[in-house]
Amino acid sequence: MHQFTFKKEERLSSKKELSSLMSEGEHLFAYPFRVTYKKCSDSLSPTAVVISVPKRNFKRAVWRNLLKRRSREAYRLNKSILPEGESYHILFVYVAKSELNYGSIEGGIREALTTISRQ
RNA sequence: CCGGCGGGCGGUUUCAUCGCGCAAAGAAAUUUGUGAGGAAAGUCCGGGCAGGAUAGAGCUCUCUGCUGUGGAAAGCACAGAUAGGUGAAAGCUUAUGUCAGGGGUAACAGAAAAUAACCGCCCAAGAAUUCCGUUCUGAAAGGAACGGGGCUGUUCUGAAAAGAUCAGAUUCUUUGGUAAGGGUGAAAAUGUGGGGCAAGAGCCCACGUUUGCAUGCAGCGAUGUAUGCGAAGUAUUCCUCCAGAGCCUGCAAGGUCAUGUAUAUCAGCAUAUAAGGGCUGCUCGUCCUUUGCUGAGGGGUAGACUGCGACAGAUAAAUGAUGAAAGGAAGGGGCAUGCGCCCCUUUUACAGAACUCGGCUUAUACGCCCGCCUUUUUU
RNA sequence: GCCCAGAUGGCGGAAUAGGUAGACGCGCUGGUCUCAAACACCAGUGCCGCGAGGCAUGCCGGUUCGAUCCCGGCUCUGGGUA
Numbered sequence: 361m362h363q364f365t366f367k368k369e370e371r372l373s374s375k376k377e378l379s380s381l382m383s384e385g386e387h388l389f390a391y392p393f394r395v396t397y398k399k400c401s402d403s404l405s406p407t408a409v410v411i412s413v414p415k416r417n418f419k420r421a422v423w424r425n426l427l428k429r430r431s432r433e434a435y436r437l438n439k440s441i442l443p444e445g446e447s448y449h450i451l452f453v454y455v456a457k458s459e460l461n462y463g464s465i466e467g468g469i470r471e472a473l474t475t476i477s478r479q
Numbered sequence: 480c481c482g483g484c485g486g487g488c489g490g491u492u493u494c495a496u497c498g499c500g501c502a503a504a505g506a507a508a509u510u511u512g513u514g515a516g517g518a519a520a521g522u523c524c525g526g527g528c529a530g531g532a533u534a535g536a537g538c539u540c541u542c543u544g545c546u547g548u549g550g551a552a553a554g555c556a557c558a559g560a561u562a563g564g565u566g567a568a569a570g571c572u573u574a575u576g577u578c579a580g581g582g583g584u585a586a587c588a589g590a591a592a593a594u595a596a597c598c599g600c601c602c603a604a605g606a607a608u609u610c611c612g613u614u615c616u617g618a619a620a621g622g623a624a625c626g627g628g629g630c631u632g633u634u635c636u637g638a639a640a641a642g643a644u645c646a647g648a649u650u651c652u653u654u655g656g657u658a659a660g661g662g663u664g665a666a667a668a669u670g671u672g673g674g675g676c677a678a679g680a681g682c683c684c685a686c687g688u689u690u691g692c693a694u695g696c697a698g699c700g701a702u703g704u705a706u707g708c709g710a711a712g713u714a715u716u717c718c719u720c721c722a723g724a725g726c727c728u729g730c731a732a733g734g735u736c737a738u739g740u741a742u743a744u745c746a747g748c749a750u751a752u753a754a755g756g757g758c759u760g761c762u763c764g765u766c767c768u769u770u771g772c773u774g775a776g777g778g779g780u781a782g783a784c785u786g787c788g789a790c791a792g793a794u795a796a797a798u799g800a801u802g803a804a805a806g807g808a809a810g811g812g813g814c815a816u817g818c819g820c821c822c823c824u825u826u827u828a829c830a831g832a833a834c835u836c837g838g839c840u841u842a843u844a845c846g847c848c849c850g851c852c853u854u855u856u857u858u
Numbered sequence: 859g860c861c862c863a864g865a866u867g868g869c870g871g872a873a874u875a876g877g878u879a880g881a882c883g884c885g886c887u888g889g890u891c892u893c894a895a896a897c898a899c900c901a902g903u904g905c906c907g908c909g910a911g912g913c914a915u916g917c918c919g920g921u922u923c924g925a926u927c928c929c930g931g932c933u934c935u936g937g938g939u940a
Contacts, residue, residue: 410795411795412795420520420830420831421520421830421831422829422830422831424831425799425831426799429499429799429800430799430800432498432499432799432800433497433498433799433800433801434800436497436498436499436800437497437498437800462800462801
C-alpha cells in the first residue's frame with residue numbers, strides 16, 4: 361500500500377542486532393557504498409536499514425546530513441526491489457571521498473538491492 | 480560625485496510530486512497544527528543544574544589586574560583617563576598594580592650592561608732629559624746619512640769643563656681623583672645654558688623632563704592643574720610582593736526499573752589508645768570499614784525510562800529529495816546611446832539544534848539603512 | 859556529545875625561568891679499503907641564490923631589542939569517556 365514510506369520501524373538501532381549484523385553479515389560493494397546485509401529469521405518485523413557516512417571523510421555535519429538524506433531517499437523510492445515476505449538487516453556505508461549527486465547514489469542503491477534480492 | 484571610516488540590519492521566494500520528527504483528534508485509514516542559526520560552529524570564559532564524606536579549613540597551585548556604570552558572573556559590554564603607534568582626516572590600534580620592596584636576567588657587539596675606570600683629563604710621589612734641522616727613501620707610518628745642541632730660566636760653587644739648589648717644560652711608572660668625550664648596542668647613567676673646580680660631576684643656579692608625598696581647586700573616580708618639600712643609576716613582571724577570584728568532576732554527570740552473576744583462586748600488608756580507605760599535591764579536621772585493604776586474575780550486564788516541563792525536542796539522531804519558475808549579482812552580445820530594454824552563460828554564501836542560559840572568537844556570495852571625514856581629482 | 863594531548867631537516871628524537879636552532883642515532887651522497895661488494899674509517903648532507911644574502915620549529919597575528927619557548931586565533935593528527 362504505502363510502499364514509499366520510511367518509518368521508524370525500518371531503522372535499525374539496536375546495538376545487539378547491529379553487532380550481530382557486523383559479525384555474521386555478508387559483504388558486497390556497490391559504488392559509492394559498502395553494503396553489509398543479513399537475512400532476518402523473524403519475518404514479522406520489516407526490513408531495517410542503517411546508513412552511515414564516516415566523519416573521517418566529511419568533517420562538516422552539513423555534508424554528512426545531506427548525503428544521508430539522499431541515500432535514505434534513494435532507498436525509500438527503490439526498496440520495492442526486495443522480494444515480498446522476506447526481511448533483511450542492511451548496513452550502507454558511504455565510502456566515496458567526494459560528494460555525489462542524487463543520480464549516482466540511487467544507482468548504487470539499486471545495484472545493491474538487486475544483488476541482495478537475487479540471492 | 481568618487482573614495483574612506485564607524486555602527487546597525489537582511490541574508491532568497493513560489494509551485495508540483497514523493498517523504499520525515501513531534502503534538503492533538505480518531506477504532507483505524509487518516510486529518511490538522513508545528514519543525515534550525517546568526518553564528519546552531521570552535522569549546523575560549525562565566526553561571527544554572529547534578530554528583531562527589533554535611534566538600535569543611537589552611538598551605539601549595541591556577542587565573543585576573545587603569546577608572547566608573549550595568550550585570551548572577553565573566554579573558555563580558557558601554558563610557559571615560561594617561562602614554563605610545565598609524566592615517567591627510569573621520570578613525571583604528573596597543574599598553575597601563577608594584578623594581579622610592581627583594582631576587583633574577585640583559586645574547587652578540589662594546590672600555591663598560593648595573594657596587595661601571597680600558598683610553599682620555601687632573602692632583603701628588605718617584606725616575607729620566609736623544610732633541611732639532613737638512614737630504615735620501617716611502618702612498619703613509621717609519622727608516623737611513625750628515626750637521627748642530629745637550630730642555631729653559633734664576634741663584635750658588637768652580638780657572639775651565641762641569642756640578643748643585645729652586646721654579647717651569649716634556650716623557651715614563653705608581654697611588655689616587657674624575658662619568659664632560661670615546662666607531663658599539665634594543666638600551667650607555669635626567670636635557671640645554673651658565674657658574675664652579677686641580678680636572679670634573681645635579682656639586683650649585685635658571686628653564687625643562689620623569690616621578691613620590693602633602694595641600695588647594697575641578698571631577699563619583701582613574702586623572703588634570705597650581706604651590707611646596709623631596710627623588711632621579713636604565714630596561715624587563717621571569718620569581719617574589721600587593722589586591723581580587725577559584726574545591727573537583729561534568730548530562731556518556733546522575734537517578735529508577737529490568738536482565739545477569741562468583742568477590743573462585745593466588746601474592747602482599749594489617750589486626751583494636753590499631754590499621755586501611757575515600758575524586759587533584761601536602762597538612763589538619765571529618766566520615767566509613769573491621770575477615771579488612773591493595774595488586775594480579777576471573778564472572779556478569781551493556782536494554783528501557785528519566786534527566787530532557789521547551790510556541791523544534793531527536794536519541795545510529797527529524798526539519799528533506801527531485802524537478803520547474805521568479806528575484807539578486809557578475810560577465811558577454813544586441814537595440815538605443817539620455818534613463819533604459821531584451822537575450823545567453825555563470826553564480827546564489829557560511830553553515831545543521833542534542834541539558835540549558837550570558838558572553839567571546841572564528842566563517843560568511845550579495846544587498847540595504849544611518850552617521851562621520853575631505854589629501855588628490857572633477858563640477 | 860563531553861574532556862584532553864601533540865605538531866622541530868628524508869625518519870626517530872634533543873634543545874625552553876626567551877639569547878648563535880637543528881645535539882645524538884638512522885638514512886642518503888662522495889672518498890679510502892677491495893678484483894667487486896659488505897663491514898670499517900674519513901668528509902659532507904634543510905630550501906632559494908653565481909654571490910652578498912634571504913627564507914626555514916604546522917599556519918596567521920601579538921608582546922619583546924630578540925620567540926621552537928609567552929599570549930590569542932585557525933589547520934591537522936592522536937587519545938580518553940557508557
